[in-house]
Each structure stands twice: as C-alpha cells, then as structure tokens.
Amino acid sequence: MPEGPQVARYARLQRDVLLGKRVRVDSPNGRSDDVSDILDGLVLRGIEPIGKHLLYDFGKERYLHIHLGRFGNFHFGEMPLPEPRGTLRLRMYTRTHWFELRGAIAIEMFDDDRKAALVARIGPSPLDADADPQRAFAKISASESPIGLLLMDQSIVAGIGNIYRSEILFIHGVHPKNPGRSLDAKTWAAMWHDLVRVMKDGERIGRIVTTDPADRAKPKGAVRREDRFYVYRRTGLPCRHCGTAIETGLMATRNVFWCPHDQPEHARIRSSKAKRSR
DNA sequence: GCTAAATGTTGAT
C-alpha cells in the first residue's frame, strides 16, 4: 500500500543487504516464473526507485521492473525462509536475508529502452535532492486542470499518492478543485518544500504521518489513523485547524478530502504560510 | 462467510 516514500524505503532496505550479492529468485505461486527463471542466481548490481517504480539492475540489460500498485508490499527478514503462505508472487533471498513480494501489479523484465522510456516520463521527485521543482510548476501553472489531479500525475511530480495529495493541499490552504493555473510560484515553492519534508519523513519511518512532528517519531500503532492526517479519511470529523467538518469528493475515481473553510474554492490567491495545529 | 474499500497504473472506448 505504498506511495513514493515507502517504495524508496524498500529500495534502501533491499540495497543494504542484497547489493553485490548473488540473489536467489523464485516464484512460489508460479505467477512470475518467467522472471525468476532469468534472474535466479545473478548478481544484483543496483536498485533504483523511479517514482513509485522499482528497477533492479542485474546487468546486461536485465532489469527487474516492479510496480506495487495499490496493494503490493514486501515482507522481509533474516534467514531461514518462512514457509510460503498465501499468494506469494516472488521471493528474493541470499544466505542471510529474504524478501517476499505480494500483490504487485507489475513484475516483469525491462531492457535499456524500456528503462529509458520509464525514466523519461516520470516527473521530478521531492525525494531526489537534484530534482527541479520548476519543471513541475511549468506544467501546473499552464494547466486548467484541477490541482488535485495534477499532483497525482506522475509525469508532473513523482511519488505523490492519494494521501499526500489531500494532505499537502490542506497544509497550504488550496482547494483540490482549483485550477493549476491559479497556483502562484511562491505557494508552489512552499508546497514543494513541505512535500520534501513529509515525504522524507515517510521514507525514514516507513509510514505516512503528516501532522504533529512528534507523532512521526512514535512507533507504528502508537498513533491512531485519524490522528496521522489533517484531512485524509477524516470526512465529517472536525478540521484540526478550524473545527469545520471535513468534506470529501471524487476526483478521477479517487477520494479527495478538504476543509471547506481553510481551503476556499475558486482560485483565490492566498499566502503560502503553512498551517499546522489542531 | 460475504462485500466493499483501500496509499495505483494501463489500455481500450
């Protein structure tokens, strides 16, 4: 159930123990035999997150491309391997560590061309220190489409998903239906700054918490879901800033959440000062 | 036990 930061976290954890190693690859339920037949026993040279995609470099134009979709995730641990359970699509393991993959929407081989095509169509990522937020703003500020849609477009900004979308718009007082064109450069700069902050936090701790910085340090389970977010899935609950009931709507089949008081509709240009507090 | 919903993308209409 990942947005960009969780994907990047998986890449980091796997790099730590798999890189440079001869990796065993198998597909207990048989669905990815085509991939494991090619990769089993090869040396893993690199793992690169590209937005929400993962690319594993096994040399000689042999890249494993994984996209977790909405439901995919990895389980991992130290050897020995656990008994395969459920719909286990792919396992990667060494003498010391194992990773189990379930629910991914894409598990396939890429060559150099397909890798290049992927890299070319993914926009700048807030998790990438070299990313150019202006590249994204050029597209956003030229568009009549609602900002809530533009932020989900992976060719404009990489790694944002349905949670970060609603949360960042609340933090900056922008209604999701406002057109991209109505966003000023200053607000975008502040928004990018906060995207970097909350997404890096997500990468570090492995889950999404956009609210109180103190909550971000707490262990998993210590913070209720409704306390981890300003607006996401808080329909009808009071806004943590002003108390107004949070509203929800559909945007391209995905639920989006906002505070009708703090995020006025109609492209009103407002100060970029971030809101925080309950 | 069944149904709906959930942090996503692609390709056809």
Place this chain on the structure above:
DNA sequence: TCAACCTTTAGCT
C-alpha cells in the same frame, strides 16, 4: 470515462 489487474482487511451478516 471505464474496466481490468493485483491482495488484504474492516465491517457487516
């Protein structure tokens, strides 16, 4: 705009 694909879990009965 819609349907398809992937799996688990929450909330019902």
